[in-house]
Amino acid sequence: MKYVAVTACPTGIAHTYMAAEALEQAAKDAGDELQVETQGSAGSTPLGAETIRDADAVIFAADVGVRDRDRFAGKPVVEAAVKQAINDAPGLLARAAEAAREPVADPGGPQAEDAEPALASKVEAGSGFGSRLRQWLMTGVSYMIPFVAAGGLLIALSFALGGYQIIDAPPVTEQFDAASLTDWAALANQIGSAAFEFLVPVLAGFIAFAIADRPAIAPGFVGGAIATTVGAGFLGGLAAGLLAGAVIAGLNRVKVPRGIAGIMPVVVLPLVGTLVVGVLMFVVIGKPIALAMAGLTDWLTGLSGANAALLGALLGAMIAFDMGGPINKVAYTFAVGGLSIGGTTSLEIMAAVMAAGMVPPLALALASAVRGSLFTPAERANGRTAWLLGASFITEGAIPFAAADPLRVIPSTVVGAAATGALSMTFGATLRAPHGGIFVTPLVGNPLPYLAAIVLGVLVSAAAVLLAKRLGRPVDPAPQAAGTAVSA
Amino acid sequence: MTTELITQDLVDLDLAGDDRPAVVRDLAQRLVADGRVTDLEAFLADIDAREAQMPTGLEGGIGIPHCRSAAVTTPSLAFGRSRSGVDFRAADGPADLIFLIAAPEGGGDEHMTVLSALARRLVRAEFKQALRDASDPAALAAYISEEVAP
Numbered sequence: 001m002k003y004v005a006v007t008a009c010p011t012g013i014a015h016t017y018m019a020a021e022a023l024e025q026a027a028k029d030a031g032d033e034l035q036v037e038t039q040g041s042a043g044s045t046p047l048g049a050e051t052i053r054d055a056d057a058v059i060f061a062a063d064v065g066v067r068d069r070d071r072f073a074g075k076p077v078v079e080a081a082v083k084q085a086i087n088d089a090p091g092l093l094a095r096a097a098e099a100a101r102e103p104v105a106d107p108g109g110p111q112a113e114d115a116e117p118a119l120a121s122k123v124e125a126g127s128g129f130g131s132r133l134r135q136w137l138m139t140g141v142s143y144m145i146p147f148v149a150a151g152g153l154l155i156a157l158s159f160a161l162g163g164y165q166i167i168d169a170p171p172v173t174e175q176f177d178a179a180s181l182t183d184w185a186a187l188a189n190q191i192g193s194a195a196f197e198f199l200v201p202v203l204a205g206f207i208a209f210a211i212a213d214r215p216a217i218a219p220g221f222v223g224g225a226i227a228t229t230v231g232a233g234f235l236g237g238l239a240a241g242l243l244a245g246a247v248i249a250g251l252n253r254v255k256v257p258r259g260i261a262g263i264m265p266v267v268v269l270p271l272v273g274t275l276v277v278g279v280l281m282f283v284v285i286g287k288p289i290a291l292a293m294a295g296l297t298d299w300l301t302g303l304s305g306a307n308a309a310l311l312g313a314l315l316g317a318m319i320a321f322d323m324g325g326p327i328n329k330v331a332y333t334f335a336v337g338g339l340s341i342g343g344t345t346s347l348e349i350m351a352a353v354m355a356a357g358m359v360p361p362l363a364l365a366l367a368s369a370v371r372g373s374l375f376t377p378a379e380r381a382n383g384r385t386a387w388l389l390g391a392s393f394i395t396e397g398a399i400p401f402a403a404a405d406p407l408r409v410i411p412s413t414v415v416g417a418a419a420t421g422a423l424s425m426t427f428g429a430t431l432r433a434p435h436g437g438i439f440v441t442p443l444v445g446n447p448l449p450y451l452a453a454i455v456l457g458v459l460v461s462a463a464a465v466l467l468a469k470r471l472g473r474p475v476d477p478a479p480q481a482a483g484t485a486v487s488a
Numbered sequence: 489m490t491t492e493l494i495t496q497d498l499v500d501l502d503l504a505g506d507d508r509p510a511v512v513r514d515l516a517q518r519l520v521a522d523g524r525v526t527d528l529e530a531f532l533a534d535i536d537a538r539e540a541q542m543p544t545g546l547e548g549g550i551g552i553p554h555c556r557s558a559a560v561t562t563p564s565l566a567f568g569r570s571r572s573g574v575d576f577r578a579a580d581g582p583a584d585l586i587f588l589i590a591a592p593e594g595g596g597d598e599h600m601t602v603l604s605a606l607a608r609r610l611v612r613a614e615f616k617q618a619l620r621d622a623s624d625p626a627a628l629a630a631y632i633s634e635e636v637a638p
Contacts, residue, residue, distance in 0.1 A: 010541050013591055014552050017607035087547040
């Protein structure tokens with residue numbers, strides 16, 4: 001067996017170290033491997049991420065809070081008072097061995113909410129690549145969710161206060177009157193937009209962090225920022241994060257002379273990693289995306305005379321596919337471009353696009369509300385804000401769900417959004433505003449069928465997500481244990 | 489810093505007192521006499537405060553009253569052996585080996601490493617046996633210093 005332990009006592013002078021010694025001796029006697037992190041006053045050397053990953057179980061012998069506890073999320077944990085470790089270390093090891101054999105915490109158990117911080121950490125507990133990949137993605141997502149909430153709610157607020165035209169307001173640095181509600185709305189919008197700028201970089205940065213620790217943060221963030229620059233959206237961000245993590249993990253294996261080893265994590269790895277990721281993101285991903293977007297736009301323009309329901313379904317699917325990514329942008333720009341031309345068809349397209357864009361966050365809010373057990377606590381929390389984001393046509397509200405589980409979530413949202421797009425076109429709903437969601441309903445022609453189209457799409461998507469989440473669950477116990485640890 | 493953590497003046501192989509406060513006061517007075525603790529009462533108050541958080545008695549006949557205190561100038565260790573045993577509220581009865589550990593406020597440097605080394609030794613049977621068998625304070629102080637040397 002391999003164990004890791006953390007010992008900590010109130011003064012950090014004596015018991016911390018006695019417990020560490022007792023555990024080490026007991027492990028030696030039992031032929032187990034054990035590494036202890038003593039969180040005492042003599043300074044503590046943190047356990048390496050790999051050591052933690054390889055451990056079968058974790059022992060906390062602590063009378064005070066264990067620092068950075070989230071590093072151990074997903075691991076079987078045995079907790080005891082410091083003195084128990086000193087007085088009966090073999091007994092504690094036996095408990096740890098038992099815990100290692102049992103699957104981690106049952107989902108929805110009493111500690112369900114306690115497991116929450118687990119998400120906010122780098123975790124590499126799972127054995128299979130699939131479950132590790134899921135944990136990497138969840139790590140990135142859990143750090144992104146606060147940005148979605150802060151930015152999304154501020155933007156929604158700005159629409160509520162200032163109407164959809166608020167996005168065209170001049171920068172508040174040029175014009176801000178504290179007595180003007182509109183200016184406050186513009187301020188909220190611009191702060192929210194600033195927060196949204198971080199979505200993809202934070203996602204990519206922390207996915208990379210989850211894979212390869214601190215040195216991967218810079219390449220991940222920069223890769224994510226480039227994904228935004230080249231318009232690759234959150235899928236580009238996922239790619240950037242995984243790429244950065246892989247590059248740093250690879251570079252970590254290179255043996256370097258002692259003299260350089262010291263500056264590897266803070267200088268060499270971030271520099272080389274950022275360079276590699278940056279080149280790949282700009283050249284390999286950025287260029288093709290730009291070309292594809294241009295091609296897609298031409299193709300859409302050529303479709304203008306096509307069957308209305310079909311066009312609505314197509315646009316709806318595109319809007320929901322990557323939520324702010326290139327395909328979404330093409331569809332949205334196509335719709336907004338039509339507004340300047342005017343004409344009923346253009347207004348119908350705008351209505352279909354906005355209705356479809358509201359579906360993914362609303363559907364996931366609904367799904368996570370009715371079947372919470374299929375989602376992680378972080379996702380459920382995000383689900384609560386997603387109601388308002390969806391209602392405000394902030395499709396990004398669904399990104400945390402999609403980024404965490406793209407293969408199940410994206411097809412589900414696409415189906416419902418396509419249905420909504422087709423229905424909205426069929427019903428002949430029209431819209432003159434390019435943004436604003438529920439707040440611009442007064443500007444909608446045929447509002448009731450329009451709302452019905454949204455509701456139907458939401459129901460379709462929510463049902464599809466729940467089905468997909470259930471169908472695709474892994475059956476073998478190991479990944480399931482890791483999966484439940486995350487979702488517990 | 490050349491000051492030893494423990495010297496023969498800080499070793500009492502036959503403690504007179506038979507309750508915790510008396511024994512701790514005895515050992516603390518040795519620290520005061522050696523110029524390692526400036527204010528006896530303040531130091532004892534800090535010791536009591538730590539003791540109140542959780543008793544420092546350990547199974548196997550060990551008591552380790554300890555604290556960080558502004559009254560401490562030098563990280564120090566006083567050792568006392570009690571014939572009758574002193575109750576440090578360990579689960580298995582009184583302690584005959586008592587280490588008074590005095591750490592300065594805001595410590596965190598190499599001296600703490602020394603104290604942590606001592607703490608580690610305390611769970612080793614052979615270390616405890618040597619403490620019980622010792623007959624010469626100077627030799628014992630040297631032995632402890634050597635054991636906990638970084």
